[in-house]
Amino acid sequence: MLPELPVEPVLEVVGVFVAAMSGALAAVRKQFDLFGLLVLAWATGLGGGVLRDLLIGAVPPVGISDVRLMGAALAGGLVMYFGHPRLERARRVIVVLDAGALALFAVVGTVKGLEHGTTALAAIVVGVLTGVGGGILRDLLTGEVPVVLHHRQLYAVPALLGSAATVALWHLGLAGAVGLSAVAVGVFALRVLALRFDLNAPGPWRAPGASRQR
Template sequence: MLPVLVQTHQLQLTHATSRYLGHEPATDPVPERAPATVRRVIIGAAARGPGSATARDRAAMIGAVDTDIPLEPILELVGVFVGAMSGALAAVRKQFDVFGIIVLAWAAGLGGGILRDVLIGAVPPVGISNWRFIATAVAGATVIYFFHPRLERARRFIVVLDAGALALFSVVGTIKGLEYETTLTAAVVVGVMTGVGGGVLRDLLSGEVPVVLHHRQLYAIPALLGSTATAVLWWQGAVTPATSVTVVAAVFALRVLSLRFQLKAPGPWRGTVR
């Protein structure tokens, strides 16, 4: 009886080792919410047959899994930093303490991204799980904490920072939604919510009416146009670092120009005036 048990155990161990080394196709399903890059590599390797996963495939899977930011890491990190600075500066204007400054910076810099990740199923959200994002938000708060005497009177500076965060987050939010295989419409909605989410959370926590809801400012409209342009570029296979930066610059310019020339969104229709 004992030799039989030993032989059975050895066969099971050999089977598991062969599967691990790629000599036998795994039966585990492809994760439904995995990024599109990972799913394409896994499905392609499975289609080629057992043991056919190349080093290139493995490198692609590792690179896609380890990269939390969909296209350009620098874009989203800059967006987090800029958004965090706008939140920290708003906290300074409200005379918040150091903890309140950090919290408002975190909310403004990462609030939209957290909402985006929850909506597309990318959990846990990078805003609470990726130390690079959290450290970037804290860095933005630290800059404002020490240099606010020169900036706290500059309300225009907050608006410019917020415009930059709006543009950056609208683009990267749309791309991440598309990488998680949402529809084009869903990706546009996710992009807009990523763009405006941090600013809305910042205004609510600081006791202000969210800028997207009052004064008929062109705030959500530039984000909508930027997200739509990004989705169309993705559909055409034309999303590159150059085109992404171009869309970011266009959204930022539209937002700043609307403030400079006081362009307003249409108000309620008042009917025919006699």
């Protein structure tokens, strides 16, 4: 029997809500109107889940079928729309909360992939896409190069490690509430530490003595 997903529905809703707030904040900075802001909030909060469901064949995707999650995304957008003068100054708090959403989505996405009978590799890919997919859509819709590709931040790497750890626990029969919660905490901690200490992925390799191109 497949293990039950140990993440409470309320935590998934909170993850969507926080991710949607980060999308709405990007919309505010780009001077989007209310409709555009809500679209970007929805894409950021639920984009990763939609990509996941399309990949694993879960129809219809949660982004257009789960009223709770759609409501959380729209609520996050509205909160940012009305409260952005104060919330924008609290961007660091939102970034930290977004790290929690990344951790949650990576674990949830991996487990849902496994529940649908995917291979271990496919489940890892699905988990990573669930974690970072919303952020990628947010950046593309605002005309930015996705931060996961060019800022060298440890953003996808924690999701990748968390997804791989989730698959390992699943196949060892240890994917219970304690095990998966520990993975989510680990992903969150790694992301926060990367932000705190400015830990980056390696940039382009340069031969010794090569000058930087300006």
